Amino acid sequence: xxxxxxDGKIALVTGAGSGIGRACAMLLGxxxxxxxxxxxxxxxxxxxxxxxxxxxGRAEVAPANVARRDExxxxxxxxxxxxxxxxxxxxxxxxxxxxxRMPIEDIDDDALDRMLGVHVKGAFHCAQIVLAGxxxxxxxxxxxxxxxxxxxxxxxxxxxxxxxxxLLGMTRTWARELAKWNIHVNVVAPGGxxxxxxxxxxxxxxxxxxxxxxxxxxxxEEIAALVVFLASDEASYITGQTVSANGGExxx
Ligand SMILES: NC(=O)c1ccc[n+]([C@@H]2O[C@H](COP(=O)([O-])OP(=O)(O)OC[C@H]3O[C@@H](n4cnc5c(N)ncnc54)[C@H](O)[C@@H]3O)[C@@H](O)[C@H]2O)c1
Numbered sequence: 610x611x612x613x614x615x616d617g618k619i620a621l622v623t624g625a626g627s628g629i630g631r632a633c634a635m636l637l638g639x640x641x642x643x644x645x646x647x648x649x650x651x652x653x654x655x656x657x658x659x660x661x662x663x664x665x666g667r668a669e670v671a672p673a674n675v676a677r678r679d680e681x682x683x684x685x686x687x688x689x690x691x692x693x694x695x696x697x698x699x700x701x702x703x704x705x706x707x708x709x710r711m712p713i714e715d716i717d718d719d720a721l722d723r724m725l726g727v728h729v730k731g732a733f734h735c736a737q738i739v740l741a742g743x744x745x746x747x748x749x750x751x752x753x754x755x756x757x758x759x760x761x762x763x764x765x766x767x768x769x770x771x772x773x774x775x776l777l778g779m780t781r782t783w784a785r786e787l788a789k790w791n792i793h794v795n796v797v798a799p800g801g802x803x804x805x806x807x808x809x810x811x812x813x814x815x816x817x818x819x820x821x822x823x824x825x826x827x828x829x830e831e832i833a834a835l836v837v838f839l840a841s842d843e844a845s846y847i848t849g850q851t852v853s854a855n856g857g858e859x860x861x
Contacts, residue, residue: 610640610837610838610841610843611640612639612640612641613640613641614640614641614841614842614843615637615640615641615642615698615699615840615841616641616642617641618641618642618643618698618699619642619643619644619645619689619692619694619696619697619698619699620634620637620642620643620644620645620697620698620699620700620701620840621644621645621647621671621685621697621699621700621701621735621738621739622634622637622644622645622646622647622701622703623647623648623675623701623702623703623704623731623735624647624648624649624675624703624704624705625644625646625647625648625654625657625701625703626646626648626649626650626652626653626654626656626657627648627650627653627804627805627806628802628804628805628806628829629703629754629799629802629804629829629832629833629836630648630701630703630704631653631657631660631829632828632829632830632832632833633701633703633832633833633836633837634646634657634661634668635657635660635661635664635833636830636833636834636836636837637699637701637837637840638661638664638666638667638668639661639664639666640837640841641666642666642667642698642699643666643667643668643669643692643694644658644661644666644667644668644669645668645669645671645685645688645689645692645697646658646661646668646669646670646671646688647671647672647673647675647681647684647685647704647735648672648704649672649673649674649675649704650672651670651672654670654671654672655670655672658670667692669688669689669691669692670688671684671685671687671688672684673685674727675704675727675730675731675732675734675735676723676726676727676730676731676734677734678730678734678737681731681734681735681738682734682738685697685735685738686738695742696742696743696745696746697738697739697742697743697749698743698746698748698749698750699749699750699751699752699840700735700736700739700749700750700751700752701751701752701754701836701840702731702732702735702736702751702752702753702754702776703754703836704727704728704731705727705728705754705772705806706723706724706727706806707769707806707807708724708758708763708766708768708769708770709766710764710765710766711765711766711767711768712765713765713767716767716768720768721768721771724768724769724771724772725768725771725772725775727772728772728773728775728776729772729775729776729779732753732776732779733779736751736783739751740787740792743787743790743792744787744790744792747790747791748790748791748792749787749790749791749792749793750792750793750794750839750840750841750844751783751787751792751793751794751795752794752795752796752797752836752839752840753776753779753780753794753795753796753797754776754796754797754799754832754836755773755774755776755777755780755796755797755798755851756769756773756798756799757798757799757800757853757855757858757859758770758773759772759773759774759775759776759777759798760773760774760777760798760851760853760859760861761859761861773798776796777796777798777851780794780795780796780849780851781849784848784849784850785849788848793839793844793845793847793848794848794849795839795844795847795848795849795850795851795852796850796851796852797832797835797836797839797851797852797853797854798851798852798853798854798855799827799832799853799854799855800821800826800827800853800854800855800856800858800859801813801816801817801820801821801826801827801855801856801858802826802827802828802829802831802832803826803827803828803829804829807826813826814826817856820858821855821856821857821858822856822857822858823856823857824856825856826856827854827855827856831854832854835852835854839852
């Protein structure tokens, strides 16, 4: 993929103030996309924008809670106007919150609403923001970020697994529904990745040495490389797929 593979394109990355989202935004910016950087945290989102600009790219901030339709729509449309664009070519639905190990009985309505709000409603809201433009142009790429928790489940924290599993079904349905407009939809399912979300888990790095065949968890940039490939013109015959990146921890 050439460094200018996304020249002239506009990408929206949610939750791009940190971790995997920031790595996706940075790589898309480096490959020539103008990036709309969403995050709930306005400061970290702005820091990503500054980093993309410092590397010679174009970016605008769109601070918002993706779970709130009006808030995220207004923020993204303002950023799009600031970039002088009308159509978003690439959407990466990455914003998320991690799961604590939580037994079923402890998952109350607040925990459920929060988890489904950011991952499921957030992805719907952002798809609904970009679709009119993508359909008009008859081109578009949507990459959803699920998790191994969505594909193979986990030991607990089933509200997170529910949200991440929902993204698999949404991706498969959106891919069929949107193919006639040449809009490709895929989902990436990372295993363990070193980010702010996992930094507080005790013995996380040690766990990887025994659990993961390649002997370590991943870096955000390794997930971003896959996401950006799926968002590129090179992935022209791939839609509706779940692509795992987990160092061989889950082979299926
Ligand atoms: N790190 C891992 O091991 C791992 C594994 C599998 C999947 N994932 C998924 O990857 C995605 C990114 O995770 P990460 O590890 O980079 O986490 P992270 O905490 O480093 O980054 C997530 C970002 O999303 C933002 N965010 C949270 N709620 C939001 C909301 N309602 N609206 C907008 N932004 C919001 C946060 O502020 C944060 O900046 C998540 O969807 C996560 O579930 C992570």
